[in-house]
Amino acid sequence: MSETKVSTPAAVKGAVDYSTPAIIFDRVTVTYGRGKNATHALVDFNLKVGQGETVALLGPSGSGKSTALKALAGFARPTSGTVRLGDKDVTNLPPAKRGIGVVVQSYALFPHMRVSENVAFGLKAHKVPRADIAGRVAEALEMVGMSAYATRLPRELSGGQQQRVAIARALAIRPKVLLLDEPLAAQDAQLRISMVAELQQLRKALPDTAMLYVTHDQSEALALADRIVVMRDAKLVDVDTADNLWTRPPTSFTAAFLGGANLIPCTVGRVIGTSALVTVGDSTLPAEAPQPSVGKTDWSPGSSALLCVRPHALTVGPPTEAGALRARVTAAVWRGSSTRLTLAVAGLPDQLIEADVPGQAQFALENEVGVRFPAVAGVLVQVPA
Numbered sequence: 001m002s003e004t005k006v007s008t009p010a011a012v013k014g015a016v017d018y019s020t021p022a023i024i025f026d027r028v029t030v031t032y033g034r035g036k037n038a039t040h041a042l043v044d045f046n047l048k049v050g051q052g053e054t055v056a057l058l059g060p061s062g063s064g065k066s067t068a069l070k071a072l073a074g075f076a077r078p079t080s081g082t083v084r085l086g087d088k089d090v091t092n093l094p095p096a097k098r099g100i101g102v103v104v105q106s107y108a109l110f111p112h113m114r115v116s117e118n119v120a121f122g123l124k125a126h127k128v129p130r131a132d133i134a135g136r137v138a139e140a141l142e143m144v145g146m147s148a149y150a151t152r153l154p155r156e157l158s159g160g161q162q163q164r165v166a167i168a169r170a171l172a173i174r175p176k177v178l179l180l181d182e183p184l185a186a187q188d189a190q191l192r193i194s195m196v197a198e199l200q201q202l203r204k205a206l207p208d209t210a211m212l213y214v215t216h217d218q219s220e221a222l223a224l225a226d227r228i229v230v231m232r233d234a235k236l237v238d239v240d241t242a243d244n245l246w247t248r249p250p251t252s253f254t255a256a257f258l259g260g261a262n263l264i265p266c267t268v269g270r271v272i273g274t275s276a277l278v279t280v281g282d283s284t285l286p287a288e289a290p291q292p293s294v295g296k297t298d299w300s301p302g303s304s305a306l307l308c309v310r311p312h313a314l315t316v317g318p319p320t321e322a323g324a325l326r327a328r329v330t331a332a333v334w335r336g337s338s339t340r341l342t343l344a345v346a347g348l349p350d351q352l353i354e355a356d357v358p359g360q361a362q363f364a365l366e367n368e369v370g371v372r373f374p375a376v377a378g379v380l381v382q383v384p385a
């Protein structure tokens, strides 16, 4: 997974209005096939996306992300539930009548048509007056920086350029809703980084367009989305702002999927407000005990919990350092700007933790080290049922 670092959505967008959602999924279930061969691809899926909001659907392969997009675009028919665009129920409307822009990983450009013809295609299908088409094509190509390539054929373009054309084609119909299904998955890591930055610019240029963005790359979701929906096994696991999901993951699945957090078994001690003392191995550490979400049990003294701490928040030094947990290095992988250490911590049998240390760290395997937690060691997450 790439570690794209670009400015966060809050920096590029203002507040989102949820009072009149652009997209509503209301208890949408999609089942492919029947009987023994039935696959429940989406189960009881609820989501509202505000006008101008970008929501990323993030989850492992097969978790139902694309199916949610297909249900909205009209390419998969819900078995039950409704899909609305604004105040209009579109559950049974054909895809072409929904006015949604769709961009998929494979570009889906017509190989025999020039760039401008590809972009014009959707406009003709939407019965845009002939006199307006050239202007709308030029406007869409301008938005994605492809004006100079209007007369080329798709095969004369790079993958990134083809994807820009596919985005222009989706934008040309001036959709209120834009769906992007893994739009950068076919690009190499370097190009993905620059295209994430371009998509951020596009979001700024389209303040009223709601976007639903499917990805399994957490860095794209963090960089682009106002909110992230985490999916697993056809269901929505968590939904919140990227910042909240990252800093206070409501479930261990989200904690692990979004940023690969360490989830260290601990015992809850004293709790005052949102501060707790927890026991990890032989050490007592201060931790954040976030308000549990509705329906979840409180943090009670003596109960088991998981301490969520990101690998980069840990520091590793000599084993004799005061306040450090003693550990043994079991793996060290240099990643360029940092080294990922895997550590077996004394007093935590069967639990390996990961720590990122700057640069090409000189830790030999089996070295004894001391692991230090930050002043607030981490945030508590419920043990999964």
Ligand SMILES: Nc1ncnc2c1ncn2[C@@H]1O[C@H](COP(=O)(O)OP(=O)(O)OP(=O)(O)O)[C@@H](O)[C@H]1O
Pocket (backbone or CB within 6 Å): 032, 033, 039, 040, 041, 059, 060, 061, 062, 063, 064, 065, 066, 067, 068, 216
């Ligand atoms: N047309 C289909 N017929 C039968 N099963 C399908 C069909 N499309 C998807 N599925 C199944 O539905 C489930 C959800 O698939 P979906 O494509 O929505 O997942 P995804 O989260 O988008 O995965 P990926 O990240 O791999 O694209 C999977 O088990 C998949 O095999």
